[in-house]
Amino acid sequence: MKHRIKPATRKSFITYAIMIAAFIFVEILVSTGNASNMFQGLLVPFCVYSISAAALNLTVGILGELSLGQAGFMCIGAYSSAIFSVCTKDTITQAWIRFPIAMLIGGIFAALFGVLIGIPVLRLRGDYLAIVTLAFGEIIKNVFAALYVGYDSNGLHFSLTSQGDLNLAPDGKMLINGALGISGTPKDSTFVIGFIVLMISLVILYNFTNSRTGRAVMSVRDNRIAAESIGLNITKYKLITFGLTAFLGGVAGALFSHNLSALQASKFDYNLSILILVFVVLGGIGNIRGSVIAAIVLTYIPEALRKAGSNLTNYRMLIYSIILIIMMIFTSNAKIRGFFTASFMRLKGIVFKNKSAVKEGE
Amino acid sequence: MALLEVKKLGISFGGLRAVDDFSMTIEKGELYGLIGPNGAGKTTIFNMLTGVYKPTDGSIWLDGKNITGKSTTEINKSGIARTFQNIRLFSKLSVLDNVKAGLTNRYTYSTATGIFRLPKFFRTEREMTEKAIELLKPFELDGDADLLASNLPYGKQRKLEIARALATGPKLLLLDEPAAGMNPRETAGLMNTILTVRDDFGVTVLLIEHDMSLVSGICEKLSVLNFGQLLCEGKTGDVLRNPEVIKAYLGE
Ligand SMILES: Nc1ncnc2c1ncn2[C@@H]1O[C@H](COP(=O)(O)OP(=O)(O)OP(=O)(O)O)[C@@H](O)[C@H]1O
Ligand SMILES: [Mg+2]
Numbered sequence: 234m235k236h237r238i239k240p241a242t243r244k245s246f247i248t249y250a251i252m253i254a255a256f257i258f259v260e261i262l263v264s265t266g267n268a269s270n271m272f273q274g275l276l277v278p279f280c281v282y283s284i285s286a287a288a289l290n291l292t293v294g295i296l297g298e299l300s301l302g303q304a305g306f307m308c309i310g311a312y313s314s315a316i317f318s319v320c321t322k323d324t325i326t327q328a329w330i331r332f333p334i335a336m337l338i339g340g341i342f343a344a345l346f347g348v349l350i351g352i353p354v355l356r357l358r359g360d361y362l363a364i365v366t367l368a369f370g371e372i373i374k375n376v377f378a379a380l381y382v383g384y385d386s387n388g389l390h391f392s393l394t395s396q397g398d399l400n401l402a403p404d405g406k407m408l409i410n411g412a413l414g415i416s417g418t419p420k421d422s423t424f425v426i427g428f429i430v431l432m433i434s435l436v437i438l439y440n441f442t443n444s445r446t447g448r449a450v451m452s453v454r455d456n457r458i459a460a461e462s463i464g465l466n467i468t469k470y471k472l473i474t475f476g477l478t479a480f481l482g483g484v485a486g487a488l489f490s491h492n493l494s495a496l497q498a499s500k501f502d503y504n505l506s507i508l509i510l511v512f513v514v515l516g517g518i519g520n521i522r523g524s525v526i527a528a529i530v531l532t533y534i535p536e537a538l539r540k541a542g543s544n545l546t547n548y549r550m551l552i553y554s555i556i557l558i559i560m561m562i563f564t565s566n567a568k569i570r571g572f573f574t575a576s577f578m579r580l581k582g583i584v585f586k587n588k589s590a591v592k593e594g595e
Numbered sequence: 596m597a598l599l600e601v602k603k604l605g606i607s608f609g610g611l612r613a614v615d616d617f618s619m620t621i622e623k624g625e626l627y628g629l630i631g632p633n634g635a636g637k638t639t640i641f642n643m644l645t646g647v648y649k650p651t652d653g654s655i656w657l658d659g660k661n662i663t664g665k666s667t668t669e670i671n672k673s674g675i676a677r678t679f680q681n682i683r684l685f686s687k688l689s690v691l692d693n694v695k696a697g698l699t700n701r702y703t704y705s706t707a708t709g710i711f712r713l714p715k716f717f718r719t720e721r722e723m724t725e726k727a728i729e730l731l732k733p734f735e736l737d738g739d740a741d742l743l744a745s746n747l748p749y750g751k752q753r754k755l756e757i758a759r760a761l762a763t764g765p766k767l768l769l770l771d772e773p774a775a776g777m778n779p780r781e782t783a784g785l786m787n788t789i790l791t792v793r794d795d796f797g798v799t800v801l802l803i804e805h806d807m808s809l810v811s812g813i814c815e816k817l818s819v820l821n822f823g824q825l826l827c828e829g830k831t832g833d834v835l836r837n838p839e840v841i842k843a844y845l846g847e
Contacts, residue, residue, distance in 0.1 A: 444709025444716065456685055458683060459679065462667055464671035
């Protein structure tokens with residue numbers, strides 16, 4: 234009976250091993266001085282986008298619902314955690330205590346909003362979630378871009394018009410300055426912390442998928458009517474999944490905001506949501522490891538092209554698009570994928586014994 | 596008290612009266628057949644019994660409890676499980692996981708227990724796997740436990756649907772054309788399985804079937820539906836000899 238649990242477990246442990254190996258490799262590169270500044274600057278964004286994409290894959294791949302608002306959840310996580318850190322950086326001086334709390338706050342606020350919009354929308358059948366999350370992401374971005382928050386000895390002050398309207402006391406400090414965003418966030422994000430959070434996120438996602446709840450969620454995805462007929466509460470499972478996606482999106486946002494000393498809401502626009510979705514699609518829908526790899530590769534390529542030299546720099550977006558198309562063909566065409574899988578299998582000397590064995594989460 | 600009591604059930608789709616004034620009583624432990632020509636409204640009755648459609652008229656009582664108008668999820672929890680005429684499996688899950696999905700409400704641990712892999716997770720999952728294998732055995736599917744459900748041959752997919760339905764621990768099992776697409780030998784095997792399942796799991800069975808060898812072979816009682824209305828009901832032998840029934844099946 235023991236061998237039955239194996240395929241899914243093996244898959245998750247291979248992912249953990251790849252991640253740890255990559256981490257060690259990068260640490261060696263950095264400590265031996267072989268990593269460019271550009272590359273080092275990308276290390277935290279790698280973690281941010283990986284976490285966000287892997288989390289989105291839970292909703293898109295495991296639940297089978299399209300969400301176009303992942304940037305909105307990242308935005309909520311980024312702002313709420315940054316406000317917390319700015320307010321408490323004088324009282325909680327140790328980053329290793331403050332930052333985890335900040336990330337948790339970012340995640341919880343994002344999850345709260347996820348559940349709030351999920352309750353009415355996930356009851357509906359069809360692609361309503363895509364439409365609503367698209368609008369939600371844009372609204373969140375615009376609200377934060379228009380928001381002025383400050384605090385003084387009297388507490389927090391809010392305004393949606395201008396800094397002057399806050400009526401701050403002389404000892405007051407600005408927290409959010411409208412479109413200029415938030416500044417003075419402690420730079421708590423490091424690659425090591427980002428990596429640890431990524432690993433924890435992956436463990437959460439894999440364990441969730443390979444559990445009673447995950448099985449129920451995939452049942453809902455595969456056949457809603459059959460899932461109801463075996464007594465599954467569709468709305469409940471959709472909400473849990475969507476909430477977890479939002480939570481980890483918020484955590485990624487927190488990691489993001491603590492990597493920049495100044496953060497504007499305009500960063501969390503529609504393009505970012507689409508970019509994260511592209512990572513999910515190209516990495517393979519339902520394939521969590523693929524999301525991480527796609528997020529890293531597709532974050533690195535444009536930056537590398539930008540730095541590569543004048544010629545390539547001009548054609549940067551062209552090359553990037555071609556790479557996207559090639560990846561799409563490779564990942565979506567069953568024949569091409571089958572060819573590579575088959576060659577790979579032959580290479581390993583594995584004959585098609587497990588051809589139809591279950592591929593977890595796919 | 597009867598296990599299932601259906602009183603004057605009716606439903607309209609726009610102008611079409613798909614089922615009208617349909618009543619039926621099924622006693623605990625019975626193997627009951629619902630037959631009738633194509634389009635008579637048999638599947639529609641199953642859909643009303645399981646809450647997929649809300650009846651326009653009449654009421655449904657399970658074990659003395661009124662379940663009319665309840666949701667599919669609630670009705671399954673009160674004890675009705677079903678299979679579908681057009682097979683509805685969780686195609687990207689393994690055979691084993693299809694059955695384990697059916698066990699979701701009977702073997703529980705919290706989502707957090709699953710994420711943090713607490714001891715209860717391992718214990719409950721092991722129990723679920725054991726129970727699922729036990730449910731697959733009468734259908735000779737335990738050897739295919741690791742296959743994807745969509746990779747099973749047609750006949751086995753139908754059997755897997757029955758195993759998944761049984762996993763929810765129903766009092767009443769509804770089978771919509773369980774022998775469709777099976778050859779005579781497979782059908783004979785299925786008849787034995789249905790009898791075994793009824794006895795071993797203590798369920799009451801209501802089935803829709805066009806295959807008369809199966810109907811006359813295992814059903815104790817029948818209701819015949821024609822154009823949405825009850826044509827006749829009673830002991831299988833009597834019903835099948837009824838000239839009205841023969842006429843409905845062979846046409847005028
Ligand atoms: N959702 C619906 N909307 C409109 N008409 C419907 C709907 N469901 C069923 N019908 C109609 O109700 C009638 C009965 O259909 P039903 O599927 O119950 O027949 P059946 O007895 O199961 O037939 P078969 O033996 O072919 O499966 C048909 O005329 C069908 O077109
Ligand atoms: Mg039918």
